Amino acid sequence: MHILTLATLFPNSARPNFGIFVERQTAALAARDGVEVTVISPQTVPPWPLSRHHRYRTIATLPEHQSWHGLDVYRPRFLHIPGIGVHWQPRLLARAVLPLVRRLHRERPFDLIDAEFFYPDGPAARIIAHALGLPYSVKARGADVHHWGQAPHTREMVVQAGRDANGLLAVSSALKAHMVALGLPADNITVHYTGCDQQRFAPQDGTALRAELGITGTMLICVGALIARKRQNLIIETLAILPDATLVLAGAGDAEASYRALAMRLGVSDRVIFAGSLPHDDLPRWLSAADVMVLPSQSEGLANAWVESLACGTPIVISDAGGALELLTIPVAGRIADANPQAIADAVNAVLALQPDPLAVRACVAQFNWDRNADELHRHFQRILGC
Structure with missing residues (x-):
């Protein structure tokens, strides 16, 4: 079985945490006997002079072909104009990638195309699959369907890619229901x-990290990009109701400046630690040190940060988004809270009052492992290929 994994959401040396769950899933699949995976991770590049922006200069330095943590990865560039032309992305991506795919397909034929994000990967995979006469699968992860499946200029492409696919994956039952509604x-x-x-x-043991950070009271942590959809502003506002709590924001993003200003305006800036985008392998000690992980996202599929926090024995307080109800099945795991500071504070206090045993919290996600994930993905591809 030779799989072409098409993934705009995939780590590189400039963004080592970007889509790391796609990398881990792909590596686990590639480790299966009889499975070969080639990854194509297209990189967006705007026209000059926008291409001189530091964000895109780092992309220009990425090798176009390399072995990345044991995976064979290609990173072709395709044109993108930031802020406009989003509906052109699948066609531009497919046009840039097709010559490479055709060459690789001649050298070692692919059996199936695996698109790891619904937009633009899904519609692009549809174009490439039709050109090569191959079956394709698309995986929905959350915002890729919630946003692009509703946006007027992209909805039709998302739906068409989903209807024509030989198989679809969803990271939660809630997301599957959303896809059916589409x-x-x-x-x-x-x-x-x-x-x-x-x-x-x-x-x-998180004692040393808490001492290093100077935290003596409750430690809250939020793991996620600092973007409007994650709604970290609500946690900052919650600090006014939790006077002994300190919040660690583990992530980076466009909303950081506004979050810093909000913390200053509310007088809680001394209790908000902007830790930046932490190395993924360093996250366990930060999650273990925290009393509660809080993530009041507007939309999710089933966030990896939820599972990783619980695996570290740290309960979570999250919004009723995506597969929240599928994960929080017992009280020690955490609470689902309405999207307002008082509700979040009440949920945090309820979790703290339980004094949950970390091993009991961890047991809630014992079934979430990459071997099981890879086995299920392998069976999904076998069904499509009829083998």
Whole structure:
């Protein structure tokens, strides 16, 4: 079985945490006997002079072909104009990638195309698959369907890519229901929960890190990009109701400046630590040190940060987004809170009052591992290929 994995969401040396769950899933699949995977991770590049922006200069330095943590990865560039022309992305991506795919397909034929994000990967995979006469699968992860499946200029492409696919994956049952509501066939959608490195993400003593950070009271942590959809502003506002709590924001993004200004305006800036985008392998000690992980996202599929926090024995307080109800099945795991500071504060206090045993919290996600994830993905591809 030779799989072409098409993934705009995939780590590189400039963004080592970007889509790391796609990398881990792909590596686990590639480790299966009889499976070969080639990854194509297209990189957007705007026209000059926008291409001189530091964000895109780093892309220009990436090798176009390399072995990345044991995976064979190609990174072709395709044109993108930031802020406009989003509806052109699938065609531009497919046009840039097709010559490479044709060459690789001649050298070692692919059996199936695996698109790891619904937009622009899904519609682009549809174009490439039709050109080569191959079956294709698309995985939905959350915002890729919630946003691009609703946006007027991209909705039709998302739906068409989903309807024509030979198989679809969704990271939660809730996301599958959303896809069906968009008009995608329910019998073609398989729920495919994420994995987690259960050896790396495990409870550990966080005393030293808390001392290093100068935290003596409650430690809250939020793991996620600092963007409007994650709504970290609500957690900052919650600090006014939790006077002994300190919040660690583990992530980076466009909203950081506004979040810093909000913390200053509310007089809680001394209790908000902007930790930046932490190395993924360093996350377990930060999660273990925290009392609660809080993530009041507007939309999610089933966030890896939820699973990783629970695996570290740290309960979570999250919004009713995506697969939240599928994960929080017992009280020690955490609470689902309405999207307002008082509700979040009440949920945090309720979790703290339980004094949950980290091992009991961890047991909630024992089934989330990359071996199980890879086995299910392998079976999904076998069904499509009839083998």
